[in-house]
Amino acid sequence: MFQPAHPVPSQHQEQTVKGCKLDLACFPLPAMLVDAQNDVLLMNELCRTYLSFDNTLPKVSTMAEMEDLTSLPLRASMRKAMETGASTCLESSEFVDKAGNRKRASVTFVPLIPDDSSTRENCLCAWLDSTEEWHLEQRLNIVQSELSIVSQVSAQLGGTLKTGEIFKIVLIAVTAREGLGFNRAFLFMTDESTGELTGHHAIGPRNAEEAGRIWGAIPNDGMDLRGIIGSYRNNIRLDDLDIDQAVRQVRLRQVDPSDLIFGVLHERRSEVISDAVYLSSLLARTGWLFGATDLAVAPLYSKGGTLGIIAADNMITGRPISESDLEQLQMFANQTAMAIERARLYENLQSHVMELEKTNRQLEKSQQEIIKIEKLSLMGEMTYRIAHELRNPLTIIGGFANLLTRTENLPATAVERSQIIQKECRRIENQLAALLDFSKSYSQEKTEIDLNALAADVADIVQPRLARLGVDFRLLPSERVRTVYAHKDQVLHGLYTVVELLGELSPAGTCWGLLVRSEQGRPKIEVIPMENKIPRGEVVGLMQRFVHGRTGTSDLRLSLANEAIGFNGGELGFEMQHDQPRIYVAFEK
Amino acid sequence: MAAKIMVVDDEENIRKLYEAELTAEGYSVAVASTGETALELLETDPPDLIVLDIKMDDKDGLSVLSSIKERRRDMPVVLNSAYSTYKRDFNSWLADAYVIKSSDLAELKTKIKELTAV
Numbered sequence: 001m002f003q004p005a006h007p008v009p010s011q012h013q014e015q016t017v018k019g020c021k022l023d024l025a026c027f028p029l030p031a032m033l034v035d036a037q038n039d040v041l042l043m044n045e046l047c048r049t050y051l052s053f054d055n056t057l058p059k060v061s062t063m064a065e066m067e068d069l070t071s072l073p074l075r076a077s078m079r080k081a082m083e084t085g086a087s088t089c090l091e092s093s094e095f096v097d098k099a100g101n102r103k104r105a106s107v108t109f110v111p112l113i114p115d116d117s118s119t120r121e122n123c124l125c126a127w128l129d130s131t132e133e134w135h136l137e138q139r140l141n142i143v144q145s146e147l148s149i150v151s152q153v154s155a156q157l158g159g160t161l162k163t164g165e166i167f168k169i170v171l172i173a174v175t176a177r178e179g180l181g182f183n184r185a186f187l188f189m190t191d192e193s194t195g196e197l198t199g200h201h202a203i204g205p206r207n208a209e210e211a212g213r214i215w216g217a218i219p220n221d222g223m224d225l226r227g228i229i230g231s232y233r234n235n236i237r238l239d240d241l242d243i244d245q246a247v248r249q250v251r252l253r254q255v256d257p258s259d260l261i262f263g264v265l266h267e268r269r270s271e272v273i274s275d276a277v278y279l280s281s282l283l284a285r286t287g288w289l290f291g292a293t294d295l296a297v298a299p300l301y302s303k304g305g306t307l308g309i310i311a312a313d314n315m316i317t318g319r320p321i322s323e324s325d326l327e328q329l330q331m332f333a334n335q336t337a338m339a340i341e342r343a344r345l346y347e348n349l350q351s352h353v354m355e356l357e358k359t360n361r362q363l364e365k366s367q368q369e370i371i372k373i374e375k376l377s378l379m380g381e382m383t384y385r386i387a388h389e390l391r392n393p394l395t396i397i398g399g400f401a402n403l404l405t406r407t408e409n410l411p412a413t414a415v416e417r418s419q420i421i422q423k424e425c426r427r428i429e430n431q432l433a434a435l436l437d438f439s440k441s442y443s444q445e446k447t448e449i450d451l452n453a454l455a456a457d458v459a460d461i462v463q464p465r466l467a468r469l470g471v472d473f474r475l476l477p478s479e480r481v482r483t484v485y486a487h488k489d490q491v492l493h494g495l496y497t498v499v500e501l502l503g504e505l506s507p508a509g510t511c512w513g514l515l516v517r518s519e520q521g522r523p524k525i526e527v528i529p530m531e532n533k534i535p536r537g538e539v540v541g542l543m544q545r546f547v548h549g550r551t552g553t554s555d556l557r558l559s560l561a562n563e564a565i566g567f568n569g570g571e572l573g574f575e576m577q578h579d580q581p582r583i584y585v586a587f588e589k
Numbered sequence: 590m591a592a593k594i595m596v597v598d599d600e601e602n603i604r605k606l607y608e609a610e611l612t613a614e615g616y617s618v619a620v621a622s623t624g625e626t627a628l629e630l631l632e633t634d635p636p637d638l639i640v641l642d643i644k645m646d647d648k649d650g651l652s653v654l655s656s657i658k659e660r661r662r663d664m665p666v667v668l669n670s671a672y673s674t675y676k677r678d679f680n681s682w683l684a685d686a687y688v689i690k691s692s693d694l695a696e697l698k699t700k701i702k703e704l705t706a707v
Contacts, residue, residue, distance in 0.1 A: 391671035391690050392600055398692020399606040406613070425692040436673065 030127040033112075036082060038063040038075055041122065050127055052099035070095035072107065078123050081109035085120060092130055104134035142324070149179055150331050152226040157339040161346040170336045171203040174312050180328050182296070182312035183211065183319075186247055186289070189300075189308035190265070195254065197261065197308060199247035204316075206242045206288070211316040243289070250286050261297055265306050270298035270330040272321045294321045298333035302341040310336065372567070387432045394432075398425030434497060434557045446568075448483040451587075454492060455516050455525050462499050470508025473499065474530065478516035481523035484587045486568035495525060495585055497561035498546065498572065502527060502583065505542055509533045521589040526582045539581065546574050546583045592705040593617040595636035597627040597653065598669070599645040603690075607640065610694050611701070624648030628656055635661065638705050640697070641684070643670040651680040658683050665704040669697060 024031055030047035032040050039062055043053070051069075063075045072095050081088040090107040097103055110124040153173045157166055167187050174185035184204025188197040205211035239245070254262040260273050261282070273279060273295045282290045292313035300307040310333050314321065401421035404410065410418075459475035466473045484491075502512065511530035518524070529539045546558070565572045570587045594616045596607045604620040611618045619636055621627040624647055627639065639657060643650035650668065657664055668675070668684040675681045686700040 388671045392603060395671075395690045395692050396600070396602040396606055399610065399694060400602075402692065402694070403606070403609055403613075422692060429691055 027126070030129070032066075032125045034063055034078060034123045034125055036121050036123075038078070040066065047127060050097070050103075050129065052097040052101065069098060074107065074125070077107065078109045078125065081111045081123055082120050085111055087111075092134075094134070103129065103131045105129045105131070146324070146328055146331075149173070149328065150335065153179070153332060154335055155226060157335055160339075161343045163340055163343045163347075166336060166339045166343055167201045170310065170332055170339075171201060174310065174329065174332060175203050180312070180325060180332070181319075182321075182325070182329075183292075183314045183316040184243065184312065186311040187308065188247075188250075188252065188311070190306055191251070197252040197265070199250035199252075200308070202243040202247035202289070203241060204243055208316050210242075246287060246289055250289065252285065255281075261309065261311075264297045265299050265309055268299045268301050268306065270296070270326050270333070272296050272326055291315055293318070296321045296326050296329050298326070298330045300333050300337040300340065302337045304341065307337055307340055309333075383435050387436050390432060391429070394425050394429055398422050398429070401425065431557060434560055446485055446487055449486050449488050449491060450483055451481050451523050451525055452478060452516050454488070454495065455514055457492060458495050458499055459514055461496060462503065465500065466503035466506075469503060469506075471503045471506045472511040472530070473503060474511070474513045476513040476515040476528075479518060481516055481518045484523060484569070486570070486587075487564075490564040491568050491570065491585075494561040494564035494568075494570070494572070497557050497564075498583065498585070499527060501557055501561075502542070502546070505545070507534055507538075510539070519586070522586050524584050524586040526584045528580060528582050543574055543581050543583050546572070591615050591617045592637040593619060593634075594701060594705075595619045595621060595627060595630060595639045597621045597624065597639060597645075597650070598642040599623065599647070600642070603642070607694075607697075610698070614698060614701075616701070616705075624650065624653035624656075627653060628660075631657060631660060631664070635664070638665045638667065638701060640667050640669050640701070643668060643672065643675050643681075651675065651678065654683055655680065667697065667700050667704065 024033060024042050024044035027044055027046070030050035031044050032047055033042035034040050047053075063078065066072075067074050072090060072093050074090070077088045077090050087108055087110045089109070092104055092106055094102065094104045106128045108126045108128065110126070111120040112122040112124055113120055153169065156169045156173075160166060160169070171185045171187060173179040174182050182204075184202065186202040187200045189200045190196075191198045252261065260271070260275060260278050264271050264273075274293065276293070279290060279293070279295060282295075290311075290313070292315035295311055295313050297309050297311045299309055310329065312321075312329055398421065401418045404418040405415050405422070455478070456475055459473065463473050499512075499514065506512070510532055513528050513530045514525065515528065516523070516525050527543075529536075529543070532539055562572050565585055568587075570585050572583075572585055574581070574583050576582075594611050596604055596611070596618060597620075598604050598607070599622055601622070604622065608618045608620055619630060619634065621630055624645060627641070630636070631639075641650050641654060641657075645653075650670070654666055654668065657666055665685045666683070667686045667688055668681055669688050669690055671690045673689055676687055681687060685704055688697045688700055691697075
């Protein structure tokens with residue numbers, strides 16, 4: 001076992017070993033003197049301390065024993081030095097010292113040649129410790145890894161402006177092995193109206209069995225976090241997960257001021273909650289969701305206030321949550337909050353842009369309408385003046401024709417011709433009256449029009465007039481329809497003209513009905529034939545003349561009516577529905 | 590005795606037509622081509638009723654109507670115009686009737702008959 005080959009020299013004691021003078025006590029590094037037979041001849045105090053030997057511990061006597069202790073290939077390196085006569089070095093080798101401390105050192109072997117000999121009989125073995133650098137390197141690697149994760153998540157978050165995508169990315173990153181590696185992650189958002197935390201999304205297995213199934217199915221093909229997120233974003237539907245469905249049913253209300261989750265939210269500091277009593281109450285409030293012994297919670301906050309929390313646990317593996325895990329979770333939370341804020345700003349911006357676009361479209365439409373109205377107003381004004389200028393000569397022509405008719409001894413042909421002149425004058429006067437009504441209506445503003453009331457007005461106006469022609473006109477029981485936004489006088493004029501024309505063209509004994517109804521959301525006013533004594537074919541033929549431009553001698557009045565209805569978003573037409581002919585005025589949905 | 594009707598219109602053929610028609614109806618008819626002439630005749634040879642055009646060359650018919658009513662409040666006046674819009678002008682409300690010009694003089698004749706019946 002450990003038998004001292006030689007007494008360990010005290011400090012500053014010069015030793016001569018087989019003609020080799022050596023003062024190891026003064027040597028500035030931990031060092032040993034070893035002979036060609038692998039016996040440790042000397043070990044300085046620094047070396048004893050470094051390797052955690054003290055007087056109470058047994059001493060090593062051979063390099064074989066040193067190898068057993070450190071698991072370093074010391075003898076091979078030393079042999080090489082002895083054989084070549086040149087120094088050799090075991091670079092940055094990790095080992096465990098006598099007390100079990102993990103260390104790293106470079107071990108240098110220098111062959112020694114005694115003064116009186118040319119044979120290399122001893123070897124100096126010096127230890128250059130690099131444990132601290134090693135630890136720093138390890139820390140650096142961890143920080144690099146953390147930064148890499150954050151950077152990859154940032155890159156993914158930067159690639160989307162949809163909140164749903166953001167939630168998905170961050171939850172995948174928190175739970176992916178290449179990310180934070182939590183078993184499960186939950187996202188709760190603050191309900192501003194109630195102050196409650198509302199479950200939004202969650203990811204992770206429900207239990208160990210499901211975890212085994214899911215994790216086993218995940219291929220390990222060396223993808224980095226960015227690749228994993230990209231792949232999962234396209235392949236995982238959070239909505240399909242039990243845990244996601246369950247969390248969306250949860251609303252957490254602050255139970256008391258010391259409520260730990262709300263403490264995280266309000267004080268804006270992440271925390272690992274391990275309070276068994278609190279976690280058990282949380283489990284009771286959330287069903288099976290929160291059953292782990294530790295729960296990491298990080299707040300999501302932005303300039304605008306607290307947005308919610310991200311929670312994560314290791315319920316399946318039971319792995320403890322480290323400070324580093326929590327720090328990273330908070331970093332993720334910060335990234336997420338920024339991304340959410342950015343997405344919300346973008347959504348607001350988009351909504352404003354859409355509103356502006358809509359306003360712009362409306363403005364363009366209004367401008368076109370104004371231009372049209374201006375044109376029509378101008379036309380209306382001109383029509384109005386011309387119509388009046390025509391009235392005086394018509395009055396004179398028709399009036400004198402009338403006088404002529406009554407002249408004594410006038411030949412019958414002259415009387416007949418004079419009557420024709422009178423009749424045509426009356427017809428032109430009627431057209432002028434329609435033209436005047438039409439032009440007058442364009443000076444009106446648009447308003448909400450009650451079509452049921454409008455139909456009743458038309459019936460009131462037209463009934464006595466058509467009754468004189470022997471035509472019966474009835475307002476039928478109707479359903480109430482929604483109002484339309486239009487120029488009331490124009491629509492009234494249009495509908496009135498249609499009904500009046502129909503009445504004028506109808507033979508005595510004809511009966512018509514006027515009704516209002518809604519057809520697939522379109523308000524419609526319809527004129528339908530009632531119990532008529534005249535043949536159906538004749539009635540239908542009469543009604544078909546109301547397809548625009550086919551009214552023959554009455555086309556000017558119908559054109560004006562059609563224009564007035566069309567200008568107000570309506571449509572004048574004829575149709576057969578369920579074998580029932582209808583003249584209709586319909587408006588958009 | 591036949592009622593005397595004064596027709597005020599700047600259109601000569603209208604004046605001739607109305608004169609012929611109203612004479613045929615048994616009225617005594619005086620005509621005036623301007624508002625000024627009408628007001629003068631009102632003083633010198635007052636009629637029983639005035640048929641008054643609105644748009645005339647010299648003077649607006651509505652201002653002539655005001656002058657007539659200032660002088661002879663009880664003088665019946667029938668406004669007779671090609672324009673219907675003057676009905677909305679409150680100055681036209683002073684008139685006893687408003688008849689739009691037409692080759693069919695039936696309405697005008699009816700109004701005149703009603704207003705001269707008393």
